[in-house]
Amino acid sequence: MNETPEPPKNAGPHLELPADLEPVYSNLVRISHSPAELVFDFARMLPDQPSAKVLARLLMSPIGAKLFLRALGENLSRYEAAFGQINLPGEPSLANDLFGFIQPPEKPPEG
Numbered sequence: 359m360n361e362t363p364e365p366p367k368n369a370g371p372h373l374e375l376p377a378d379l380e381p382v383y384s385n386l387v388r389i390s391h392s393p394a395e396l397v398f399d400f401a402r403m404l405p406d407q408p409s410a411k412v413l414a415r416l417l418m419s420p421i422g423a424k425l426f427l428r429a430l431g432e433n434l435s436r437y438e439a440a441f442g443q444i445n446l447p448g449e450p451s452l453a454n455d456l457f458g459f460i461q462p463p464e465k466p467p468e469g
Contacts, residue, residue, distance in 0.1 A: 382413045396423040 384400035391397065395417050401410035418426060438444060 384413060386410050388412075391420075395419060 382400065384402055386401045386403045388399040388401070389396060398416040398418070399412045400414045401412045403410040434444070
């Protein structure tokens with residue numbers, strides 16, 4: 359029996375990736391908007407470089423952007439459930455909870 363498996367429900371449309379598609383790493387995004395669309399400029403900032411080069415620009419409708427936000431939140435929740443909490447810079451960490459963060463003494467004002 360050679361039965362083709364049925365795709366899972368709610369899997370979304372089938373996406374075809376071009377053979378020459380290259381992944382883009384971005385560590386910076388600028389988001390702007392008009393009444394009709396949101397614009398995402400994905401860039402990569404490298405050390406000792408005066409500016410970041412925009413590598414991709416995505417445009418989305420406000421509804422599409424809100425659905426993307428929902429999907430991203432759901433996927434980040436599943437990621438953290440599988441791999442642990444993502445700590446952002448400036449947020450408390452386990453090391454800070456266990457050992458405390460020691461602030462260097464402030465310099466007295468000159469005068």
